[in-house]
Amino acid sequence: MSSSYNIILFLLNFCSGPTDKSITMSTAEKLVDVNSFIPVPIQEFAVGLSTPVDIYVKLSDDKYVLIIKAGEKATKERVHQYQNKKLEFLYIHEDSYHLLSKHTITIAGIAIKGDYPKKQKAKFVSQAASTLFNEFEHMGLNASNFRQAQEITKNSLTLVEAHKDILDLLESLNGCSDEVIRHAMGTSILAVLIGSAMGWQNASTMEKLSVGGMLMDIGLKVLPDELVKKPLTKMTMDEVNMYETHPYRGMEMATQLGIIPDDVVSIIYEHEENAIAQGYPRRLRGIKMHPLSRVVALANSFIRLVIPSVNNPNPKSPKEALNYMEDVMGQPHNPEAFNALKIIINNYQFQKF
Numbered sequence: 001m002s003s004s005y006n007i008i009l010f011l012l013n014f015c016s017g018p019t020d021k022s023i024t025m026s027t028a029e030k031l032v033d034v035n036s037f038i039p040v041p042i043q044e045f046a047v048g049l050s051t052p053v054d055i056y057v058k059l060s061d062d063k064y065v066l067i068i069k070a071g072e073k074a075t076k077e078r079v080h081q082y083q084n085k086k087l088e089f090l091y092i093h094e095d096s097y098h099l100l101s102k103h104t105i106t107i108a109g110i111a112i113k114g115d116y117p118k119k120q121k122a123k124f125v126s127q128a129a130s131t132l133f134n135e136f137e138h139m140g141l142n143a144s145n146f147r148q149a150q151e152i153t154k155n156s157l158t159l160v161e162a163h164k165d166i167l168d169l170l171e172s173l174n175g176c177s178d179e180v181i182r183h184a185m186g187t188s189i190l191a192v193l194i195g196s197a198m199g200w201q202n203a204s205t206m207e208k209l210s211v212g213g214m215l216m217d218i219g220l221k222v223l224p225d226e227l228v229k230k231p232l233t234k235m236t237m238d239e240v241n242m243y244e245t246h247p248y249r250g251m252e253m254a255t256q257l258g259i260i261p262d263d264v265v266s267i268i269y270e271h272e273e274n275a276i277a278q279g280y281p282r283r284l285r286g287i288k289m290h291p292l293s294r295v296v297a298l299a300n301s302f303i304r305l306v307i308p309s310v311n312n313p314n315p316k317s318p319k320e321a322l323n324y325m326e327d328v329m330g331q332p333h334n335p336e337a338f339n340a341l342k343i344i345i346n347n348y349q350f351q352k353f
């Protein structure tokens with residue numbers, strides 16, 4: 001048994017507390033009457049792991065009941081008990097939410113180096129990303145979750161090494177995360193692959209590409225959920241205009257935080273631009289775009305074609321997407337980056353960075 005597997009076992013049992021004590025609604029005495037709870041989709045609770053935070057069920061808008069204490073295991077029986085009640089969400093208090101993010105990221109960091117099937121590794125990483133995106137949604141971007149995003153991107157890059165080609169990698173993302181996370185992780189990973197195929201080697205540059213891809217759509221978090229989930233073809237002109245403010249909003253959020261490198265802020269602002277001045281929000285020409293934004297904008301555009309979403313119910317294969325970009329879209333992106341993408345799709349073997 002590998003040492004990493006032992007570490008996972010240790011983490012699973014760490015602070016596991018009294019697992020034979022059944023906590024039911026009637027014995028859970030702690031009724032909390034506050035508004036600062038964050039919903040977490042019930043399927044995202046890793047069954048079998050001890051939870052680092054108290055977990056609640058919502059009874060009404062101002063009543064939450066404690067069902068699993070920090071340190072206890074979220075056993076299959078307990079989680080299923082609430083799934084059977086058709087609850088979609090369990091709740092974590094916002095003061096302790098960062099502990100949940102930290103926990104899932106730690107687990108992902110260990111699992112990624114362990115002897116798990118690659119699908120399982122992708123699931124751990126996307127669970128960590130999902131926890132983090134939930135935190136962005138409810139608490140905004142802050143110094144703590146920005147650092148956690150950096151951690152997750154390191155893990156997502158390790159995923160690349162476990163896959164033989166890009167189709168294999170994208171399929172592993174398709175199976176285990178929601179649309180926004182898949183898109184962010186796919187873009188983050190592909191931007192680094194493109195940078196690498198262009199001959200870039202600097203570790204700091206790679207990290208900026210990766211974090212920029214992961215955070216590029218952070219501005220969507222301040223737009224109405226109904227708008228973000230609406231297909232573009234069904235939006236009114238006003239709705240399209242509002243949707244297209246997301247790079248600017250993201251840039252403002254990142255700038256206000258004060259710790260995000262300027263290069264990453266530029267990626268967030270320019271990830272929907274293209275080389276022929278037909279992107280948004282500023283219709284920049286390629287020459288005016290930040291060099292790292294040129295790569296992320298291409299990765300973003302390509303991932304949009306190959307991953308299922310409300311705007312793309314029938315995703316293309318990577319080769320079809322490449323042809324579509326050339327023949328239908330007129331290849332609107334930076335030529336050097338596009339040539340690197342072609343190399344990746346046609347004959348690139350993933351390597352260590």
Ligand SMILES: [Fe+2]
Nearest residue numbers: 216217271272
């Ligand atoms: Fe975007």
